[in-house]
Amino acid sequence: MAGKPKLYYFNGRGKMESIRWLLATVGVEFEEVFLENREQYEGLLKEGALLFHLVPMVEIDGMKLEQTKAILQYIAGKYNLYGKDLKERVFIDMYVEGTTDLMELIMSHPFLLPEDKAKHIEVIKEKAKKRYLPIYEKVLQDHGENFLVGNQFSWADVQLLEAILMVEEISADILSEFPLLQAFKERISEIPTIKAFLQPGSKRKPQPDDTYVTTVRKVFSMYYKVAFN
Missing domain, CATH: 3.40.30.10 (Glutaredoxin)
Known part of the structure; x- marks a missing residue:
């Protein structure tokens, strides 16, 4: 074993x-x-x-x-969190790459010089609100399903929730203009293993x-x- x-x-x-x-x-x-x-x-x-x-x-x-x-x-x-076929996997990869870009922007923040941090926070909020979060809001709106890919819970959903929570630590009201992402956050957070984590x-x-x-x-x-x- x-x-x-x-x-x-x-x-x-x-x-x-x-x-x-x-x-x-x-x-x-x-x-x-x-x-x-x-x-x-x-x-x-x-x-x-x-x-x-x-x-x-x-x-x-x-x-x-x-x-x-x-x-x-x-x-x-x-x-079994990686889609049912190659087409679903490539969309999972694409969405994960997007959240990774946003998360790495946030990860770099603690390593910046003090004089650069305030400006960097504004960059994070601007990119989250104008570039990244609208993409995932649109994905959920376009297919009308509970999850990002194939109407099935996947790795992409897990990482999107992680990214959302990271951005909310910087700007608590960042989801105010994204009702589908608000609902997504609540829904995924209630999965028992995630809720425990x-x-x-x-x-x-x-x-x-x-x-x-x-x-x-x-x-x-x-x-x-x-x-x-």
């Missing part, structure tokens, strides 16, 4: 959070190994555990997987703080000069 998936990342959201969301949605318990210092990361490199020298890395079903999208596609496919005490991570930012910089600083803005 296979053990629980093991997630290697920092003790924070970042790119691992969508993986946590998806595993929690399908009711799969998982373990986490938090990278707290440079030595842990170098140890994984020496073991050959990081093929691309990247995290997130997930041990699952006897494999060590990197690249966030590949990990998410595997989990979604294994647990949204409760205090779950493995959902809070918004990034200074400790998270410092840890990420410390672990990666010798290998990468990352432009976060």
Whole structure:
């Protein structure tokens, strides 16, 4: 019997959070190994555990997987959240890529210089309200169904909810002009496994703080000069 998936990342959201969301949605318990210092990361490199020298890395079903999208596609496919055919899968991928773009914009915020953060918040709100959220509102309006693809719950629905909640942390009334997304949020949030993941005490991570930012910089600083803005 296979053990629980093991997630290697920092003790924070970042790119691992969508993986946590998806595993929690399908009711799969998982373990986490938090990278707290440079030595842990170098140890994984020496073991050959990081093929691309990247995290997130997930041990699952006897494999060590990197690249966030590949990990998410595997989990979604294994647990029947990836459409019934190639056509549905490509739409799921397309919608997920859109929410990923928005979420990565938000993920970059804690790493910006203090003087850039206020302007960046306005950029996030503008892009969410004018570019991204109207797309998903229109998708729901055009087909009149409860889910984004094939009238069936999928990985795309999970990630859209995650993105909505991230934007609402920045602008609580962001959905005021999007009634279908408001209803979507309420509907998907009531799925039992998701409802449990949204409760205090779950493995959902809070918004990034200074400790998270410092840890990420410390672990990666010798290998990468990352432009976060």
